[in-house]
Amino acid sequence: MSQQDWKADIGAFQEMTRKFYAKEISVKDYKGFSGYFGSYAQRGGEASMLRLRLAGGRMTKDKLAFLTSSIRTHQISKVHFTTCQTVQLHNLKEEAVCALVPAALDHGIIVLGGGGDFPRNVMVSPLSGVEQGEYFDVLPCAQKAADYLLSLLGKIKMPRKLKVSFSNSPANATHATFRDLGFVARPDGKFDVYAAGGLGNNPRMGLKVAESVDPEKILYYVQAMVDTFIAHGNYENRAKARTRYMQESLGEDGFRRAFGEKLEVLLAAGGLDTAPEPQEISKTGSGTLEHSRVIAQKQPGLYAVVWHPIGGSPAPEQLLALEETIRNMDQAEVRLSPDETAYIINLTAAEAEQVLSATEGGARTLFESSVACIGASICQVGARDSQGLMEKLVEMAREKGFADGVLPRIHISGCPSSCGTHQIGTLGFHGGVKSMDGKPQPAFTLHVGGADGQGREQFGDVAGVILERDIPGFLADLGEMVQSAGTTYDLWIQDHRKDLLALANNKYLV
Numbered sequence: 001m002s003q004q005d006w007k008a009d010i011g012a013f014q015e016m017t018r019k020f021y022a023k024e025i026s027v028k029d030y031k032g033f034s035g036y037f038g039s040y041a042q043r044g045g046e047a048s049m050l051r052l053r054l055a056g057g058r059m060t061k062d063k064l065a066f067l068t069s070s071i072r073t074h075q076i077s078k079v080h081f082t083t084c085q086t087v088q089l090h091n092l093k094e095e096a097v098c099a100l101v102p103a104a105l106d107h108g109i110i111v112l113g114g115g116g117d118f119p120r121n122v123m124v125s126p127l128s129g130v131e132q133g134e135y136f137d138v139l140p141c142a143q144k145a146a147d148y149l150l151s152l153l154g155k156i157k158m159p160r161k162l163k164v165s166f167s168n169s170p171a172n173a174t175h176a177t178f179r180d181l182g183f184v185a186r187p188d189g190k191f192d193v194y195a196a197g198g199l200g201n202n203p204r205m206g207l208k209v210a211e212s213v214d215p216e217k218i219l220y221y222v223q224a225m226v227d228t229f230i231a232h233g234n235y236e237n238r239a240k241a242r243t244r245y246m247q248e249s250l251g252e253d254g255f256r257r258a259f260g261e262k263l264e265v266l267l268a269a270g271g272l273d274t275a276p277e278p279q280e281i282s283k284t285g286s287g288t289l290e291h292s293r294v295i296a297q298k299q300p301g302l303y304a305v306v307w308h309p310i311g312g313s314p315a316p317e318q319l320l321a322l323e324e325t326i327r328n329m330d331q332a333e334v335r336l337s338p339d340e341t342a343y344i345i346n347l348t349a350a351e352a353e354q355v356l357s358a359t360e361g362g363a364r365t366l367f368e369s370s371v372a373c374i375g376a377s378i379c380q381v382g383a384r385d386s387q388g389l390m391e392k393l394v395e396m397a398r399e400k401g402f403a404d405g406v407l408p409r410i411h412i413s414g415c416p417s418s419c420g421t422h423q424i425g426t427l428g429f430h431g432g433v434k435s436m437d438g439k440p441q442p443a444f445t446l447h448v449g450g451a452d453g454q455g456r457e458q459f460g461d462v463a464g465v466i467l468e469r470d471i472p473g474f475l476a477d478l479g480e481m482v483q484s485a486g487t488t489y490d491l492w493i494q495d496h497r498k499d500l501l502a503l504a505n506n507k508y509l510v
Contacts, residue, residue, distance in 0.1 A: 007102060009112070009154075013037045014098045017048070021094040027380070038114020039097055042090065042378045048097040049378065050089045051114035052104055055146035056124030056139050056166075057085030057336030061326060064334055066107040068323040070100055071316045079319060080374050081312040083421050084121050084163070085174075085336045086114065090378055110150060117158050117241075119149035119226075123165035123174040126337040127304060129279045130297040130345050131168065135185040138166040140276035141215050145183075148219050148274075156226065159233035159241035163198070164222065170454040174338055175424065177457055178205045180243040181225040183218060184454065190214055193221050195228075196243045196255055199418035203459050204244035207252055209259050219272040224263040232258055283331045287349035293359075294352055297345065303352040304335075304345040308363040311372040311390040312340025318359065325358040326351075338421070339371050339409070367407035368394050373419035376431065382414035384431025384442055384468060396472040402479045405488035410475075411450075423459040424450040426493065434465050434510055442468040446504060449497070463501060464509035474508045 013034065020030040020041065027045045034040060038051040054063065067087065070076060078090035089100065101111055113119055122142050129137040145164055164181045165174035176182030178197030186192060191213040197206030210221065225243070232250060234240045240248075246255050266272065285301025293306045309318070322344070326332040331346040344355050363369040372390040376382030389412060397407060411425030415432070422428030428450055434443035447460030466474060481499065482492045493500065 007105065010037070010102050010105075013039075013101060017094055017098055020045075031380070032116075035114075035116030036112060036118065037101055038111035039101070040115060040380065043376065043380050043382070047090070048092045048094075049374075050092060050097055050100055050111060051082070052087045052089070052109050052111060053114045053121040054086055054109065054336065055122050056128070056142045057126055057338075058124075058139070059087070059334040059336065061323075061333060063107055063109055064319075064323045065327070066104065066109065068320050070103070071319060074100070076316055078378070079314055079316055081309070081314070081336050081340045081342060083312075083338050083340060083371065083373070083419060085123050085126070085338060086121050087336070088374065090374070113150065113153050117160050118153060119158075119162045119164065121163075122146040122149065123163070123176075123179075123338060125166065125168040125171070125173045126335040126341070126343050127295070127297075127345070128166070128168045130281070130299060130302070130304060132296065132298045134168040134298075135187050136168065136189050137279055138168045138183065138185055140278060141183065141191075141218055142166040144274045144276050145218055145222050148222060152226065156230065158226070158229055159235050160238070162226065162229060162243065164225075167454070172452050172454040172457070175199075175421075175452055176206075177454055178203070180229075181222065182206055183213075183221075186212065188212070191218070195225055195259060196247050198242055198244040199421060199423050200242070201239070201416055202244065203418070203423050204247055205457060207247065207255060209256055210263075215276050216273050217267075219274050220263060220266045223266055223272060224259055227262040227266075228255075228259045231262070281331060281346060283346055283348075285348035289349040289352050291352075291356060293356060295343075299346075301348065302345075303347045303349060304343045305347060305352050305355040305359065306341060306343055307355075307359040308339075308341040308369040310363060310368060310394055311370075311387045313374075313387060314342075315361075318361065321358045322355070325354050339369070341369065365397070365402075365404040365407075366409050367397055367402070367404075370410045370412065371420050371425070372412040373414050375414040379414060379419075381417065382431065383433065384414045384444060386412045386414040386420060386431065389429075389444075389468065389471065392472055393475060396476055397479065400476055400479060402483060405490065406483045407475060407479045408489040408493075412444075421452075422447055422450075424452040424457075425460060426450060426490070428460050429466075429471065431468075432465070434467060436467075436510065443510070444468060444471060446509070448500065463504055466504070466508045467510055470508050474504065477503055477507070 074096035124142040128139040167176035182194040193210040194206030372386040375386035411428040413420035413422040413430040428447035429444040450460030
């Protein structure tokens with residue numbers, strides 16, 4: 001579809017939004033329509049959210065300027081960085097959401113396909129192209145894949161959404177080995193390809209479907225995944241309409257055969273070869289800088305500043321300050337990470353100092369950089385308030401004065417859907433309800449031992465259910481155990497998993 005076609009669709013969205021706010025259609029009916037435009041009604045049906053898809057989490061200065069201009073114009077009070085490297089705008093009224101959809105397109109920000117049963121934002125290792133030790137820069141490949149998937153909007157009908165990601169190193173920041181389709185960089189400049197994985201209910205690791213794939217051939221694998229999903233995905237049962245369920249319906253070998261057959265047809269037909277264009281970073285810097293929130297890039301003299309707003313939800317005024325700070329900095333841009341961190345890259349030492357000042361007030365420790373979805377105070381399907389719990393936990397940890405590393409980064413999802421990626425956290429929580437004395441109580445399921453690094457991926461084991469009110473106490477006790485041992489959680493847990501489970505079982509699990 002062209003931008004002209006997309007803009008024609010936007011008129012229909014604006015009319016449907018008008019009907020929704022006029023109470024002429026239900027929340028359910030509106031959701032079925034608005035998801036295609038990356039927008040949903042929030043809990044209560046009185047406000048909307050809008051998801052800005054950013055391929056690879058890349059926010060150029062122009063895109064950041066659009067975001068901050070929108071904040072000013074529409075008095076946007078809530079912004080959230082998601083685990084799919086997008087930006088969500090919340091508490092929007094009818095006028096704002098109707099205006100923002102076409103305005104975003106004018107700045108190269110595509111909202112179409114941001115929700116619903118469509119290809120979603122293509123994910124990329126956030127420091128791709130600037131990271132020391134990366135195998136190679138995968139961002140240009142991801143951009144080609146993102147553009148191609150956008151071209152399919154309006155032309156295909158898939159059973160559910162499709163998430164594609166690219167990883168530049170074994171850090172596997174984008175979970176490429178367990179996404180619907182993942183391209184994993186190799187030292188030789190090629191990709192291994194994984195498919196039919198995913199988090200959420202019935203999580204599955206991806207199946208390796210190809211090795212040593214040339215970057216020029218990636219679109220054949222993207223289309224093969226789309227074709228396989230359309231041919232074998234479950235259109236009848238929405239609960240099983242994700243690619244990972246094809247591992248069950250076809251079997252692992254059956255899925256590989258089905259994917260291979262689609263790929264073979266596409267390769268024989270040709271026409272999908274692509275030539276990813278390398279990023280050009282011509283900027284040079286001088287001076288040196290050492291700081292806990294500064295990373296030296298592979299480009300000599302250039303740095304990236306790390307900024308993790310608590311809960312992944314930056315204060316709008318801080319975004320305004322950041323935009324003003326980097327506005328005239330050559331080649332500076334923002335990269336969003338799947339753990340809700342923002343990296344401001346391509347900075348000289350002097351510029352990095354300015355950005356550090358503009359981004360003060362975020363996470364001070366590893367624990368404070370924990371991941372939390374937007375939660376039930378806003379999300380229609382959420383069960384628990386992830387953001388509210390995160391705020392209480394940060395307050396607890398600061399009162400205790402725990403040293404950095406005593407508590408790990410945790411992952412909080414408001415429901416089993418895993419928008420907070422709870423299944424790959426060393427400690428993860430997903431929201432629900434526990435009946436106590438015949439009364440429903442806010443609760444979370446505790447997951448222990450998850451990991452996402454390539455070669456050591458695993459989903460955390462379910463330890464049990466803990467009441468929401470007891471989670472701060474549980475983590476406070478855990479922190480005291482680790483701190484008294486004079487170490488960090490990551491080192492402590494290697495020999496003390498039984499102690500962790502004993503603490504949970506003896507005092508907190510219900």
